[in-house]
Amino acid sequence: MTYLSRIRINPLRAESRRLLANPRAMHGAVSGGVPGAPDGERVLWRLDADNPHRPHLFVLTRSKPDWRHIVERAGWPDAEGEHAAIRDYFPLLRQIAIGREFAFRLTASPVQNSHAPLNPTPAQAARLAATSEADQKRPRGFRLGHRTAAAQLDWFLTRTERWGFEVPVSRTDAPAPGLVHVGDEPTSTDSDTSDIGPARDVRITARARRSFLKNGKGPRVTFQSATFEGRLRVTDTAAITARLLEGIGPSKAYGCGLLTLAPLQGRAG
Known part of the structure; x- marks a missing residue:
């Protein structure tokens, strides 16, 4: 079976601040909730901090987890309410059908491969220097993160087809005469926009460097x-x-890759 968990985090506790600030520490806490060997299964997790006073940790596991250690050290162990909700994932998977639309959220690490980074790190510079000029084999590329919102959004939209979904055109009113939408901002039609498609129903709600x-x-x-949040x-x-x-993309151990879906409120699927 597969389970999706939602755990309430109390950001005022010392252990919570450590987990919220360090993906490596959160990875360790998440791994501690799954029985068996740490590498026995792929665990996906994501931290949602829309409300910084009430962040939630979402975790997807193949085996049924136990989150009491996180609740006791980083939650509200003596308060009322459901501190760690654990749900069977199968009912959601059963709803997947061609043409059905969902609201979605995904935290991912958009990357590109490059053989010549502009500002190589010391480790990258050492690897480049070690490559022999006489070596006819093309050296393995470097995985570099996209840094701008535009590049990150392009990375996402150019890969949705292989991931099994598309992002529909945004349901917005037509722009005023003389203007077209480029991304989220209107610009004059004097510029060349022949390669720019219609705005899609997706937005970037948070960006970070870890x-x-x-x-x-x-x-x-x-x-x-x-x-990324929107409609698919x-x-x-x-x-x-x-x-x-x-999961989707790299850095899955550190809070990236978990795609979650929800029914569209007030819309037929």
Whole structure:
């Protein structure tokens, strides 16, 4: 079976502040809620902090988890309410059908591959220097994070087809005469917009740069993340189901990759 959990986090507690600030620490706490070996299954998680006073941790697991250690150290263990909701994921997967629309949220790490980074890190520079000029084999590229919102959005929209869904055109009023929508902002039609498609029903609601030492003392891990929210339409049930269960993009251990769906309120699916 597969389970989706939602855990309430109390941001005023010392342990909560440590978990919220460090994806490596949160990864350890999440792994501690799953029985068996830490590497026995792929665990996806995402921290939603729309309300910084009431952040929620979402976790997708194959085995039934136990979150009492997080609730006791980083939640409200003696307060009323459901501190850690654990739900069977199958009812949602059963709703997946061609043409059905859902509201979605995804925190991902948009990346690109480059053989010549503009500002290489010391480790990248050492690897480049070690590459022999006589070596005819093309060196392995570097995975670099997209830093701008425009590049991150383009990364997302150019990959939705392979992920089994499309993002429909945004349901907005037509722009005023003489203006067209480019992304989220109107611009004059004097510029060349022939390659710009219609605005899609997706927006980036959060962006962050994360940097920390792996295992607390190893090499530094740095990545860019972006949270996408909007509306999607299913085009391939097998592909989107795989992405729901296996995640999207890199940095899955550190809070990226979990795609979640919700029914569209007041709309027929």
